[in-house]
Amino acid sequence: MRFVYSFLICTILFSSEVLAQKNILRGKISDENGNPVQGASILLNGTVRGVQSDLKGNYELKDFPSGTYELIVSLVGFQNWSQEFSIEEGETKELDISLVEDEYLLSEFSVSASRGIRGQDRLPEVSDFRINAGKKNEVIRIAEIDANLAMNNSRQVFGRTPGISIWENDGSGIQLGVASRGLSPNRSWEFNVRMNGYDITPDPMGYPEAYFTPPLEVVEQIEIIRGASSLQYGPQFGGLMNFVLRKPDKSTRFTAESINTVGSNGLFSSFNYIGGTEGKWNYTAYYQKRRGDGWRENGFFNTDHAHLEVNYAASNRLKLGYEMTYMTTETQQPGGLPDSQFAENSQQSTRSRNWFNTPWFIPAFSAEYLVSPNTKLSWKAFGTFAERNSVGFMRPINQEDDLGNRQVDRDYYTTYGSELRLSSTYELFGQEQTLMTGLRYFNGNIDRNQRGVGTTGSDMDFSVTDGDFSRKLDYTNRNIAAFAENVFRFNDQFLLTAGLRVENIRSENQGQFNVINGVPQILEPISRSRNFVLFGLGAEYHLGKSTEFYANFSQAYRPVLIS
Structure with missing residues (x-):
């Protein structure tokens, strides 16, 4: 119901805004031969306003204040185009704009990006x-690879990424198990797993297991930054793995998509998507239903995913978002098998009464503000309200x-956090330099109830016959962190990065560990505070547009896990 109410509120706000449109800038993007150019980025420089050209090359910017602006148009494979224009109220x-082809790769916010094999890229x-810069990273572009997205097939998605180990422990594609640097792939817990830049795990410091994975049919790309990401994202040894979802379509008011898949072992998957842009508003939403019987006995699965994102340009400098x-x-x-049974029939199962359930709700607010042409702020606030249930x-x-x-x-997870970045x-040494700073606050609580005596049935029933659990523990993690990192560019080929991160973690644990002969065994409350300062250095040297050398050194530590 929370999802429905939020959707209705956003719909009302969207509808009221449409009634108050102001001036309009429209036109057509074409190449030197007059052919329409689709997907070009059209941006009002120094603002948060922008759209994309549609299939016919048309674009339309609505409802921005009168004045004089610089319009910038960019697309990979074409030279940047810019022109100043003025517009009056109403x-x-x-x-109309004609773009000139260019081999140099450009985008809205980046100077350059290098291309690798199909579907693989660098940030x-x-x-x-x-x-x-100066960090080992990869980008997996989902639309450019051949993979079974309906089943979140991790081996097909990550198989061409060097150094990634993959662990497939079920046939449902619900939980992702990947790792780098030879670490354990168990539920990707060595990565700081995020979606659109915010945390989606129960607790990155105490219980970082990734029970939630977004449907890959809506993922635009997966960004991986190895252990050197600790300065900006925290100390996980494996680094960062960020799922970037498809953004609202900026070329049309409304678009809809439905992908329905059937397959062996009773597979049925239905993915449904809408999105668009109207004036200051843009939106996207999806719903996925996936169910099947799995390739082993007792391997039934049934999942439902839903997502809503709404963004609003409150002014030329401020953009607000809700997801x-x-x-x-x-x-x-279905459980494991001894070697003898596996050799006899790897599809058999001796566990018909084991079930697993993970309700997951993640809200997030965001704001971006352009302080000046050279300085901008980003703020994210997020939470996780989730459960992990097994019987x-x-x-x-x-x-x-x-x-x-x-x-x-x-398990019951209640977490919330906030990140502020600048x-x-x-200019220094005749080159453009970049400074990145940030603050983070995170509070995570895990209410753990274990060893309850359940029913003798075979269905998914989490009721406890005696009404209580013999183990009842309460964990709390509070994390405050600050970081600063700078890119020092000495010329067009050589740069250095340097930075530090200050971490404070306070962990608390209390509760009942067991019941022996009817007597509860109560733990002595434990509280621990830790403070760390992490340093990092990196270097990058460009031999050409597609070849570079890089090296880095960074510090990290393994958080104390409650697993």
């Missing part, structure tokens, strides 16, 4: 309030299910 201005030196994501899963777990026969796999009472474990450019 005026409709026509401006630009500076982008989206972060510094990527919310909801997921719920119903997964039967089943939990003994070793060489023991046969006795069909007695099952064990019930339930990006500033200045």
Whole structure:
């Protein structure tokens, strides 16, 4: 219901804004031969306003104040185009634009980006309030690879990314298990896993397991920055993995898409998407339903995903955004097999009563403000309200299910956090330099209930027969951090990066560990504070447009996990 109410509120606000449109700038983007150019980025320089050209090359910018502006048009493979224009209140201005082809790759916010094999790319030196220069990073462009997106097939998506190990522990594609640097891929817990730049795991410091993975049909790209990302994102050894979802279509008021897939083992997947831009507003929403029986016995799964994003240009300098994501899963777990049974039939299962469920709700607010042409601010506030529920026969796999009472474990996650980032450019050594600073606050609480005596049934029932759990623990992590990193460019080929991060973590643990002979075993409350200062250095040397050398040194530490 929270999702429905938020959607209705956003719809009302959107509708009221449409009734108050002002001036309009429109035109057509074409190449030197007069052919329409689709997907060109049209930006009012020094503002947060921008659109894209549609299939016919047409564009339209609405509802921005009268005045004099510089219009910038860019697209990979073409030279940047810019022109100053003036517009009066209530005026409709026509401006057609012809782009000239160029081999140098450009984009709205980046100077250059290097291309690799199909579907693989590298992040630009500076982008989206972060510094990527001098760091090992990859971009997986989902639309450019051949993969089974309906099933979130991780091996097909990550298989061509060097150094990534993949662990597929179920056939549903619900939980992603990848890692780098030889670390454990278990639920991707060695990565700082984010979506659109904000946390989506239960607790990055205490319980970073990725129970939630967005449907890859709506993911535009996956960004991976190895361990050197610790200065900007935190100390996880594996680095950062960020899922970037498709942004609202800036070329049309409304677009809709539906992808429906059927397959073997009872697979059915339905992905439905809408998006568009109208004046100061843009929006996107999707819903995915996926279910199937899995390739093993007792491998049933049923998932629902929903997401809504709405952005509003409050002024030429300020853009506000709201996102919310909801997921719920119903997964039967067939369990492991001894070697003898696996050799006999790898598809068999001796666990028919084991179930797993993860309701997940993630709201997020964002704001971007252009302080000046060289300085901009970004603020994100986010939360996670989620559960991890399991019920089943939990003994070793060489023991046969006795069909007695099952064990019930339930976790409740309540987390919220905020990040403030500032990006500033200045001139030094005759080159443009970039300074990135940020502050972070995070508070995560885990209410853990384990070893409950469940029913003797075989369905997904998390009720406890005696009404309580023998283990009831409460974990809290509070994290405050600040970082600063700078890119020093000495010429067009050589640059250095240097920075530091200050971390403060306070962890608390209390509760009941067990019940022995009817007597609760209460833990002595534990509280621990830790302070760290992390340093990092990086270097990058460009031999050409597509070849570079880089090296970096950074510090990190492994957080104390509650797993």
